[in-house]
Amino acid sequence: MSSSQEFDADLIVIGSGVMGGLIASRLAKAGKSVIIMEAGPRVRRADIVETFRNAPVKLSLANMKAQGAGSPFPNPPHIPSTYGDYLKQVGPVPYPTKYLRVVGGTTWHFGSALWRMIPNDFKLRTLYGRGRDWPLGYDELEPYYCEAEAELGVSGIDGQDESGHGGAAWPPRSKPFPMKGLNEPYFMKRAAELLAPGGYNPVIEPHGRATRPYGNRPVCGGNNNCNPVCPIGAKYDGSMHIDEAERHGAKLYDNAVVYRIEAGDDGKIRRIHYKKPDGTSHQLTARHFVLAAYAIEGPKLLLMSTSEKYPNGIANSSDQVGRNLMGHTGISMNVMMNEDVWPGQGPTELLVYLNYRDGPFRKDIPSYKTKFRNTVPTSQIAASLLAKGVLGSRLDAEIRRQSARSLNVAVDLETEALPQNRIVPSKTHKDGIGLPVPEIYYSVNGYWNAGRDFAVKDLTRMAGLLNADILKMDTNHQDRQHIMGTTIMGDDPKDSVVDRDCRTHDHPNLFIAGTGVMPSGSCMNPTLTGAALSVRIAETLLKEI
Template identity: 30%
Template sequence: MTHTTASRTDVCIVGAGPAGALLADTLAAAGHDVVVLEAGPRFDPEDRIAQMERSIRPGDSDHGVWEMGGPRDAYTSSGENFYPLNHARVKGVGGSTLHWQGMVMRLHESDFAATGPDGGEWPIDYDELRPYYASAEKELGVAGSVDNPFAPPRDEPYPMPAFAPSHSDSIFAEACEALEITTHSVGNARNSEAYDGRSQCVGYGTCNPVCPSGAKYSADTTIEKAEAKGVRVIAEAPVQRLETTASGERVEAAVYAKNGRTYRQEARQFILAAGGVEIPRLLLLSASDDHPDGLANSSGVVGRYFMEHLFAGMGGVLPRRETRQNHIGFNTTESHQFYDTDDPDIAPIKLEFLNYAGPSPVEMAMDAAEYGDELLETLQDSYGHELGIGALVGQAPRKENYIGLDTAKTDDHGKPVPDVHWRVGERERRTLARANEIQRAVMDELGVDIRWTVGPENTGPTYHHMGTTRMGTNPETSVVDARMRTHDVANLTIASSSVFVTAGAMNPTLTIAALTLRAADFVSESLKQT
């Protein structure tokens, strides 16, 4: 196979996930020539039904649907807590939105005012991002309602009405009312009605790992719009390093691998949109005489302050069969009542009521040994008893949590793999315990026989990679400025949750999208001035 590199272009974007897709479409609409380099393949939307069927077969895994694993995706985890990096990564056109849960909400005003233990703080506030949040909701297609009394202020309705509370949400509502816990709808990047050429949600219930109907937003649809505007997307082209000019002040080319050879893509502006692990890895791999500790790393904090959202939860069975467990595959009710707290020892908590707790009838049938009437009887007796409740807990930024390079292990191109150093701190453990207290009160009110608990000792990540190229005004303690341009390199911008200064406890994709649209304006302005 032959491959011809594109000529020098206005913008080279690394990564074709939600950030890269929005950048490409927005910048092309502004009249700029854009090339996107994506490490993974282009998946055919026509295969989604087959992918869904594979995902629910016994013995298959969710992430196996998206072909993750092997030397290309090798990593190590040498921190105190093991980090299963590949469990929820996707490399491909569309990125993480190919398999994400699809929940989207804005960070609270308090999140932008929060500081880390080292004093790091956001150089922007909520009001500065507010119009971009509205634009991001339109781009992704968000179904929601203004019924959340704890949400930050907004000026416009959601693009689509919220999904109605599920049947299991109505069961939780009884207990929450008794306990004076206020519940409200969830913002979802999936269609409650036909929107932007995509169908209304038809309820496959397999949202993670795959939405066969296309009702859930996936960034490959934005890539298609960008390509119609002239954007060139080169898939299966992992970038190996960024090369700078002789002065070291600007990026000159992205060197990428394709079909067993390497190529150079030159551009006036470069934007990294490959996520909170691969971005710092690429910067560290781009070390040179002018940038001996890695590109854009004069501060020494590239890869540092890695943050996650931690999961707390519990589930069990009701004595009566009425939960309709796993009837839909996404959340429709939450509570942000415990998010903004005056207690410095407790981090933000986002309480989630899980519609997908317990196996679905299809999963139960596929795992069963019986057939026919015997199977029907088993399903009638066993299905509909399970309930689950979850929570996201914010993690504080700490320098000792970081993404580094493991020089003893290499990928399929001979490059050092990412090494995740991660541990859960005492503040997070206290917050997880507090979340479990709230959850247990709800379950006890319902009379649930609790069968499983995830808390301080067995928590895990929700795979939201944040903080590894943090924003800031001080070049000695941050990687990018308020415009998301690196302090050290004039034509290099980073659009990712890697620029987050604090984590909050909200799913990050809507904030990524809002920051990305804002960064696109700055990049476009810079191109027009030069």
């Protein structure tokens, strides 16, 4: 392991999620001295599973979501849960995203859909006059997609056309998936059969679930509670790379909230300052730094790090830090089938339709993904029936009937990078150790509205093909918990935060890892793209340290 009396480490990584873990493990395995900073505590899978199992049943939709994705995880004062009022909303459209501040990060409770973007997603402005272009293209990122898929253990179907058009394999791949795809449950096969006459081509999602023993991960058992936690560890989560980094000598500082990044007069980052839960302040130095604290906590930290030389914060000469917040703001439809299809077997997501993933229409409406959620809202069904006075054997029969026939179909719409959509440190609200909480302004434009209106008609057509009754069409700006933007990538230091290598324009030894650097988000889950960029950052760092 390399060492230096001048610095505490060769590299400090702020954030222990999938992005930080990938970089830390690669550098540690190469013999570099690495320190990983995590605001929250280390958690044990057995404890989270037990807490989830023992949680009281919540009957309202809001509480169901909180129980299902947030309540099993710790909520100490120094890392307030995003399931409460931690995120301050000041915009016309709420952005109630949910992320975890624990060792391993938000991948503990993510659905684990791991998609590549397609070539046209990297040049939206050039092709469609929308959003921003990337400074790099799909071909340049493709080898890193392969490496990221191997690191995360992705299962998928080789030769599948992920454009949704039912043609040849797309996008281009230089290597097959590390594992074969998951088995499709009956309801997905039946839905695909009914939708085929309408020209809808089924696509099976690539996933971070093991379909064969993979490293220390067992085969997915289809438990159907991947959110909030995979009980057996078949699904990838970021703690796996943190464990690997530690085995190779990396040091983890958990319950350590970084609140200031300090730069010297030459622009290089010198040290970071962090607080422990008791409020005491400490500092560490390194040769290089990676900010991997996700796309809300990351820009908040940069904006908090003001000084006489950097009055607007670190990496912010462009005034773009915190701006261009994106997400997959969506809509959904609840339907009742006229036959039993029995959802709820296997992973929570698998069957999607991508007929409107790409094409000339993107000049007028955003691309979108349509997904069939493989979940059963049994407690909501029971609560509704009880409220109507249904009891006894009739209650039991009706719960069974509705559970077998209820489906939720959701649309994830692409959003553009808009500078007014931003996150800043709150000037009025602080957390338990006196640090500002994130304040979020979010909105959608006419482009998104046009996509919503188009998708409502599309969903209605799908319901007809399914011979299903529409129970509810919810168009109320649903958040998909896919945080993108806020530290975007570009060639011009005047309108971007990092360059094509994810190095900040202002500070040569500070890199930003994660989905916050994405100039556009497509309509697909962004985690794999962030992971590919992180593998690329690690490669750059290994050349420089």
